Amino acid sequence: MTEATATRPNTYVEETGPTIHYLVAMSQPESHLFEVTLRLVDYPSPILDLKLPVWTPGSYLVREYAKNLQDFVAFAEDKPLPWRKITKNHWQVDKTGISELTVRYRVFANELSVRTNHLDPSHGYFNGAALFFRIPGWENQPIRVTIVPPHPEWQVTTALPPVAEETNTFLAGDFDTLVDTPFEIGSHQLYKFEVLGKPHELAIWGQGNFQAQQMIADIQKIVQVEAQMFGGLPYERYVFLLHLFSQAFGGLEHKNSCSLIYHRFGFRAQDKYDRFLQLVAHEFFHLWNVKRIRPKALEVFDYDQENYTPSLWFCEGTTSYYDLLIPLRAGIYDVKSYLNNLGKEITRYEMTPGRKVQPVSESSFDAWIKLYRPDANSGNSQISYYLKGEMVSLLLDLLIRSTHHNQRSLDDVILKMWQQFGQAEIGYTPEQLQEVIESVAGIDLTDFFKRYIDGTDDLPLNQYLELFGLQLVADQQEEPYLGVRINTENGREIIKFVEIGSPAQVGGIDAGDELLAIDGIKVIANGLSDRLKDYQPNDTIEVTVFHQDELRTYSITLASPRPTRYQVKPVEHPDSTQQQNFAGWLGAAIATV
Numbered sequence: 001m002t003e004a005t006a007t008r009p010n011t012y013v014e015e016t017g018p019t020i021h022y023l024v025a026m027s028q029p030e031s032h033l034f035e036v037t038l039r040l041v042d043y044p045s046p047i048l049d050l051k052l053p054v055w056t057p058g059s060y061l062v063r064e065y066a067k068n069l070q071d072f073v074a075f076a077e078d079k080p081l082p083w084r085k086i087t088k089n090h091w092q093v094d095k096t097g098i099s100e101l102t103v104r105y106r107v108f109a110n111e112l113s114v115r116t117n118h119l120d121p122s123h124g125y126f127n128g129a130a131l132f133f134r135i136p137g138w139e140n141q142p143i144r145v146t147i148v149p150p151h152p153e154w155q156v157t158t159a160l161p162p163v164a165e166e167t168n169t170f171l172a173g174d175f176d177t178l179v180d181t182p183f184e185i186g187s188h189q190l191y192k193f194e195v196l197g198k199p200h201e202l203a204i205w206g207q208g209n210f211q212a213q214q215m216i217a218d219i220q221k222i223v224q225v226e227a228q229m230f231g232g233l234p235y236e237r238y239v240f241l242l243h244l245f246s247q248a249f250g251g252l253e254h255k256n257s258c259s260l261i262y263h264r265f266g267f268r269a270q271d272k273y274d275r276f277l278q279l280v281a282h283e284f285f286h287l288w289n290v291k292r293i294r295p296k297a298l299e300v301f302d303y304d305q306e307n308y309t310p311s312l313w314f315c316e317g318t319t320s321y322y323d324l325l326i327p328l329r330a331g332i333y334d335v336k337s338y339l340n341n342l343g344k345e346i347t348r349y350e351m352t353p354g355r356k357v358q359p360v361s362e363s364s365f366d367a368w369i370k371l372y373r374p375d376a377n378s379g380n381s382q383i384s385y386y387l388k389g390e391m392v393s394l395l396l397d398l399l400i401r402s403t404h405h406n407q408r409s410l411d412d413v414i415l416k417m418w419q420q421f422g423q424a425e426i427g428y429t430p431e432q433l434q435e436v437i438e439s440v441a442g443i444d445l446t447d448f449f450k451r452y453i454d455g456t457d458d459l460p461l462n463q464y465l466e467l468f469g470l471q472l473v474a475d476q477q478e479e480p481y482l483g484v485r486i487n488t489e490n491g492r493e494i495i496k497f498v499e500i501g502s503p504a505q506v507g508g509i510d511a512g513d514e515l516l517a518i519d520g521i522k523v524i525a526n527g528l529s530d531r532l533k534d535y536q537p538n539d540t541i542e543v544t545v546f547h548q549d550e551l552r553t554y555s556i557t558l559a560s561p562r563p564t565r566y567q568v569k570p571v572e573h574p575d576s577t578q579q580q581n582f583a584g585w586l587g588a589a590i591a592t593v
Helices: 175-179 212-230 270-285 312-329 335-350 360-368 385-403 410-422 430-441 446-453 461-466 503-507 525-532 576-586
Strands: 019-025 033-041 047-051 069-076 083-087 090-094 100-108 118-120 123-126 143-148 155-158 169-172 183-186 189-195 198-205 238-245 250-253 257-263 470-476 484-489 492-498 514-518 540-547 550-557 563-570
Touching: 047 100, 069 083, 143 175, 143 183, 155 238, 169 175, 183 198, 189 212, 198 212, 212 270, 212 312, 212 410, 250 270, 257 270, 270 312, 270 335, 312 335, 312 360, 312 385, 312 410, 335 385, 335 470, 335 563, 360 385, 360 446, 385 410, 385 430, 385 446, 385 461, 385 576, 410 430, 461 470, 484 525, 492 503, 503 550, 514 525
Parallel strands: 019 143, 198 238, 238 257
Antiparallel strands: 019 033, 033 100, 047 090, 069 100, 083 090, 118 123, 123 183, 143 169, 155 183, 189 198, 250 257, 470 563, 484 492, 492 514, 514 540, 540 550
16 A cells, blocks of 8 residues: 655755744644644735645545644734635635734644544654645745644654754755655654664554564665665665554655554564565655656646556556565565465456456556545456556566566666666656666567556466466365355445356345345355355355345356465476576575475
8 A cells, every 4th residue: 555755855955935834733632633833934925825735645546635624824923814715725815014924723633544644642643745735836945844742752753854953843845845754743662773874763653563673674674675776775864654553554655754554463473574574665665666766747746636647557566566576585585485475466466357447557547536445346347556567567577587588677677767767856758668668678568568558458477477487376266156255244244346247246236235145044254155165056046135225035146166366386397497587586496486
């Protein structure tokens, strides 16, 4: 979840213009209300325009942050100033003849995610896009932020540099940087460490079963591996913000920091801990791919509306491909674990019917209306640009490696994108991205892009994996195929998804129906598989449900079993070329798998 991109570097040139200073207080954290004060000096126009962003870069959904803003007032000294609201996120203040004014408002913050704000008696966390106004025309002005904690023992952690001799005051070089730098305020655990001579911080809010020293050691390995790929670290200091929660997973990349949220007890079991490190690898990789290497459409943000690009498959999908590889390269897990994780990703892809409906470039473009707004038909009609982008990146890497005997790879594409676009922070077009990939591959990829990125052709995964001595092995389900997913909710068996073209869908069953019985006998969600094992393909069963409170019974003809899982396994007797390809790709002998 993967998920703000600064348009301008952190350094700035002092310009003539207004002085902008925000104070953020939280005197009653139990109210979940941040108290924000904007002090503005020497703003030249008689009318002050203030706009609150409707989204935060890195999370491509209009979230309407203005819905949480209340108690707006403006005044100069003790005199109220007239103001009015122009649109959902646009306020205007009449300040004719006044050089200094103050704006105050409060923001309700009770949504714990990496892209929103959260305040309670234990801590305060906020993203700039969800808290601070943009002053149109003055986005390049430096902005000071002073934090006023409710308790003296609370500390402030952020990637923004502190202002000397001003308590809890920090400086953002411009509005983009302010939006791109979250704050954690509270009694969180703070760990400091170095990687390649540069300071790093890990701030952890919440209790859990993590082992801090082991976590830091593994994070250091991830940072080193990724830095080696790009030839160094493009920052002077980096901050990891980690929130531990009961049921949550996600991350949001920033230019010099990232926000992570993870299950508080997800660190003891090795597979869960590996997943956490993949999340770290993903968000850290974004400091290059997305934060600095970014599509032209995201070079300059429009904070008032959607910013469309068909290239999120590369931004997120390629990053997802590497988040499995990086821990392997770092020695955190072995090649068996990598192939097991890859098999899980391929299973997710192959079990998504929407891959046959929506091209990954369209998935990228439509992120604003689809990915973050799933419904009962999403699995049938769309594919995640994270997931298919990862699969396409796998194919591209294998294609380049097999063509050039592992002397070139997708690593070279990433590095070239960094050198050509990322270092100068120049946005790339979809055509330029394809040109770079083709220049590394040394072949025309027009057909590849047409079929697998702009089209919905089946991905030739087995064909490409075979070149590296690998194959996909499908595990078949034992029971005949019905085509539904069911959850138990408050003692009721609710059908959450019905696959298009499945026996259930053809027979009339609908998502949202409550499953009651098969052939007149009650059935529960975790017992459905066993019940279906009593039947054969082409058998007809009577399925009884509540459909919108009406009792209905459907005759359903079961189909042949379907695959439930795909595993990536070595082929029998791999030849020397396959063995060499495998070792060059994954750094181990195929015989070790």
